[in-house]
Amino acid sequence: MFKVLHKDNKTNARIGRLQTAHGVILTPFFMAVGTNATVKTLSVQDLLDAKVEIIVSNTYHVFVRPGLEIIQKAGGLHKFMSWPRPILTDSGGYQIFSLAMLRKVTEEGVKFQSHVDGNAHFFTPEDIISIQKKLKSDIIMPLDECVHYPCPRDYAEVATKRTTHWVKRSKTAYNQLNRKTKPKDRQLLFGIIQGATYKDLRKTSAEELVELDFDGYSIGGLSVGEPDDLLQEILSYTIDFIPENKPRYTMGVGTPDQIVRCVEQGVDMFDTCVPTRYGRNGTAFTSVGKITLTNARFTKDFSPIDKNCDCYACKNYSRAYLRHLCNAKEILGLKLVSYHNVYFYMKLMRDIRLAIKSNRFSEFKKDFLKKVESSK
């Protein structure tokens, strides 16, 4: 399902092609986050206009609201939300451990209360696979336990072992459920490597999962509060255990500069709510760093967010107008800045792929980070 098409000749950056049930996508790619079966503030048309190729949704979130039965009746998540392109569903492990009122974790699974209505649920790793089968997402994730930074060694060890155990069970459940699935409809199942900031745990986790031969590998537990350099160090160490011919996914990473750094290490897939969350706060990414539109210096600035951007917001609206909308808490402001930011991320990924293709990713990275740094 995955093929590396080109490797940059100076770094580990690479271009690949990932085949999913809803179409082929070139890597490295960015997935816009649509937790509640919607990328916040954006319609499907907005996403298509922003050239979004794949989105991430969340098993836990859509399970507690609107509920699995409704999405099944709609014919799956794509049909429910009218999105024609690929969807990756996160298992929701992270959300169960951070958002739900967690009642009990056992080797068997997790018992929790929904953050929406307080109803009690129990999820096994097998349940999470079975739910995602019903959601009909293109890429699915096993239940995992993601720890925060810093995490004590003994707890990280328990959580990593449990994750590996759960991921193995997930693979077994997946194989049973998919015995009769046609190859073209097959969901891709990824393994999730945990291990916090402990290299030996990362190594064991990676090796055990690689043995099981997943469709791709996600490096979890990054972007959970650790310093940037540590993120890169753990990534650099862990990624070497993943076979070259498998897609690599750093879950929840990251800001534009983090993405550029991770691509250099050979990461193929990214997701983060940063563009839409920052957008709703009036912070916009530009080709020369980010700006906060509510800042007084934009009061009479009638230039676009980014003069190098050709998105709808930049072609039609000024910083002064967007600042006014954000100050007046007008929904249009939150939406236009979110839209611009998602467009910016998609453009960044296209630029990254072009740079890799022409073996000038090192220069691209240097230029990009210089611009971002100088604006800080």
Added chain:
Amino acid sequence: MFKVLHKDNKTNARIGRLQTAHGVILTPFFMAVGTNATVKTLSVQDLLDAKVEIIVSNTYHVFVRPGLEIIQKAGGLHKFMSWPRPILTDSGGYQIFSLAMLRKVTEEGVKFQSHVDGNAHFFTPEDIISIQKKLKSDIIMPLDECVHYPCPRDYAEVATKRTTHWVKRSKTAYNQLNRKTKPKDRQLLFGIIQGATYKDLRKTSAEELVELDFDGYSIGGLSVGEPDDLLQEILSYTIDFIPENKPRYTMGVGTPDQIVRCVEQGVDMFDTCVPTRYGRNGTAFTSVGKITLTNARFTKDFSPIDKNCDCYACKNYSRAYLRHLCNAKEILGLKLVSYHNVYFYMKLMRDIRLAIKSNRFSEFKKDFLKKVESSK
């Protein structure tokens, strides 16, 4: 600037054409409300897609935020908000009396504190005309005092007299400011008839204003809490004092059934925040009455809001999905329902004009109200 093109042969409904600095519009028309220089949740592209022809903005609101200087620097309200079609600006009288912390009303003008930052301001009727000149809106309104329902006779009398006095001063100020304005750039100045629910006050107000020969007449003080029948009675009484060759505007009216009833009486122009306000509450208008999408009966309803509607929301999303978005307080839900409602209003006005053109407005009204009534 205004010409009646066709009169329905059974009712007072009529089709006209209104020429403004930003284009010609057929009457009867509906103006989407863009109080803060934005129609809530909708981009300019959304408004054009919904076939919106003219919007209303608000002098008081844009004066207190972002402030006149910024809009002037942008080149006027159209340029500030990137809206290419006509704009009517309300004087903001209603908002000053209802929203601002009102300090003092004298014959000279009103002293108030902004509801945004508490800053003190003093507006004379002349100021309001001069501000709107700088906003460069197409149709402008004089400062008025709009009373609520019910209003004691003595207070209504004072407010009506004051409004008439202010409107006269506005006309003088307008004439002075526009001595050198080219006809094609000329803003249209409307008179505002007040008088609460007292017919003699309505009569005096109307007669005194008609004498001054305004570009059009707004019947103010309707849709301020009075019963529907009383609205129609006061309108029916008042409209007869307005010359046939002038456009008539019921400010703040109304729901679809109120609009249909007012058109029958010969009203040409409407505005209300109903479509967007209802939209943000998850209430959608349909060809068979309104529905509240958060209602449990739509949980598994995969049909569109209105199967007779060809708007983007109806062509792409189900009631079940929109209900989910509204329940999850997702901005996309508020936007899609607002968009649908504005689209619905614009379609209603096109249908109304078609019915008048073919002299079947009575039948249209009967059918329309029957459908709406039966769904209540």
